[in-house]
Amino acid sequence: MLRVVLVEPEGEYNVGFIARLCKNFGVDELYIVNPKCDLKKAVEFSAKGSSILLNSKVVDKFTDAIYDLDLKISTSSIADSKGDMLRKSISPWEMINYLDKNKIGLIFGRESVGLTREEIFMTDLLVHIPGNPDYPVLNLSHAVGIILYEIWRSRLTSKENSGIYHGAISSDTLKLIDKYLLALHDLVRKSDSDGDMYLALKRSIIRGLKDEEEGRAIVRFLRKTYMKIIHSNE
Ligand SMILES: C[S@@+](CC[C@H](N)C(=O)[O-])C[C@H]1O[C@@H](n2cnc3c(N)ncnc32)[C@H](O)[C@@H]1O
Known part of the structure; x- marks a missing residue:
């Protein structure tokens, strides 16, 4: 669409x-x-x-x-x-x-x-x-x-x-990647007031994702990293 x-x-x-x-x-x-x-x-x-x-x-x-x-x-x-x-x-x-x-x-x-x-x-x-x-x-x-x-x-x-072939990546996976990137960015926002790190990482991931399997692996990685940081701050 x-x-x-x-x-x-x-x-x-x-x-x-x-x-x-x-x-x-x-x-x-x-x-x-x-x-x-x-x-x-x-x-x-x-x-x-x-x-x-x-x-x-x-x-x-x-x-x-x-x-x-x-x-x-x-x-x-x-x-x-x-x-x-x-x-x-x-x-x-x-x-x-x-x-x-x-x-x-x-x-x-x-x-x-x-x-x-x-x-x-x-x-x-x-x-x-x-x-x-x-x-x-x-x-x-x-x-x-x-x-x-x-x-x-x-x-x-x-x-x-027509160039690089990217297998279809579900919208749920893309939304989860963005969700955890934003959550991680929130934790470091003070040192990145323009959001440069968030933008660079998000765009690189979107440009480089090959398929759903890779997308899910990145979601797992971002989620685990986020959870670990949250719990280590408790
Ligand atoms: C007349 S332009 C506005 C000029 C404005 N300085 C800008 O930010 O591009 C209106 C819209 O046309 C599109 N546009 C114009 N030139 C473009 C270009 N070289 N590449 C991509 N989009 C362009 C963009 O969506 C832009 O917001």
């Missing part, structure tokens, strides 16, 4: 074009967080994507659009700034290696200011479409189009031929 999440979109034309793209590339769900434009007017720009727009889910809060996802992918034109863990990104063609989860969300930011750091922190991976370093900022709907095309293209070729 593929969901596109638009966070506080400002332009009717962009929302309409994106609904059309969702139809072009077989997106299952469109979620819109606190829209800043008129969605009825956006229908004018959506062509055959109008049904997707009319069935889109409008929510007030960012968390309402992402809480049930197994993999949350944020996007930004600002990436890989030196010393900024949050902004370490992967390319759209690297992203396709991690799409073996059940519920995947692609999250796009406001035309004016993109996604906040807090919003990116709540996601699992950050994707950046490389462009002219002097001006890599794409129009929102163009960025959506490039990422959806990359996913569509990867689905046309068999998984075995």
